[in-house]
Amino acid sequence: MSLSGDERVSPLQVKDRVYERLREALIDQVFAPGEPLREATLTELYGVSKTPIREALVRLQQDGLVEIAAYRGARASSYTEADLAEIFEAREILECECVRRAAAAPGPEIGERLAATVDSAERAIAAGDLAAGAASLDEFDEVLFEQLKNALLDEIRQRLSMHLRRVGRVNLTPESVARSLAEHRTIIAAVVAHDPDGAEEALRAHLRSVQRQQIEALGI
Template sequence: MPRPALEPPTPDGSAGLRLAPLDTSVDSHLQIKEVVYRRLVRAIVELELEPGRQLRERQLAEQMGVSKTPIREAIVRLEKEGLVTVAPYRGAIVRGYSHGDVREIYELRELLEGFCARRAAMQITESDETDLRANVRRSRALLDQGTTDDIPALFDEFDRILYRQAAGHRIGGLLVELDLHLERLGNLTVGVPGRLDASVRQHEEIVTEITKRDPVGAEAACREHIRSVFADLINALPEQLTRTPIA
């Protein structure tokens, strides 16, 4: 997806912060605190709230039309997930990533997704294999047509199918913990020249190895893909994302 434009913050990090009031009717089955949390997560992951942005409880509460309590509870959860940091005298601040943080995240991703690809080659269900094949065919067709807007969503779907191969395994839980950071960082690579082409080709190679029932080949192809994405990301990493590195 295209990266949203970022407004430069003022010295206190608050300028340009505008979140629409919550439409609780859309998520009427959820508690307000969960709706608030999900809204803030999406704003951070999609770079609507960029690194260095100060999250003021009163301002957020007024803009979202809620009390400060669900805002405060959401910030606690976001801090645990590494998306914000609470600094003395400054309050909650959206976190960024140092190059070392990104390397660590992608080293973990390489290990975990490589494991999922290996398991897929050994025990993938007919349904998941059908979905993977359809996914890469659709990605290739869109790429060849020059219609690329929907390709990032297909990439996300590809990853989710791979992640399903770790169901019931502890690695599945680790992937869940990384997922928000991977999605956030992944939003930065879509515009890198040649990245879509490379990812479509690499996904095709992974699926080929899985359908050949070659666990070693599937893991190797997946790990090579992750290393390729990391190389592009680290070169494209904007200054905004490194403003407040994870401690």
């Protein structure tokens, strides 16, 4: 994970790459919620000085992925039930509008793209790769979010996606992924049928099911 050698093109590039790698590590639960993020450990891990580490931690605090407290340092942020409620409320508002637009779109293209992500997830799961399966389902959401076509909303979506990916890694089991696949197939069927109401209903049911599972998995 070192940033030495040819990757050290400029100080700005180093700062950005440290931020991006640490962000992905937090999302992928390399650092569990509540785990301390010690500068000395991170400088050794990423092969950089303390300055880009400190700047990355501040940016990640703004993203809501890191908590920084005086005299205690930084740690990976944790979620409360209220946090999850806000995250899933925002997701439901955005994705329901997206899925309605997807279902109302002419032609089969969006339905085919959504189905391709679920097909890919099924193949990964059959091969025993849950992480790849979850990543394919993340792509399902990305296809939906493309329907926004609104730069301001897309900024909100990008921040929301970080938390959704991170929370989704907590309860990653064959059972949870299989259940999610079935729910995604129901959503796709409504999109392919050009049924906005049915697509929204299926999506709401899926999101609320996922929220309940995450609350249970996090023990909150």
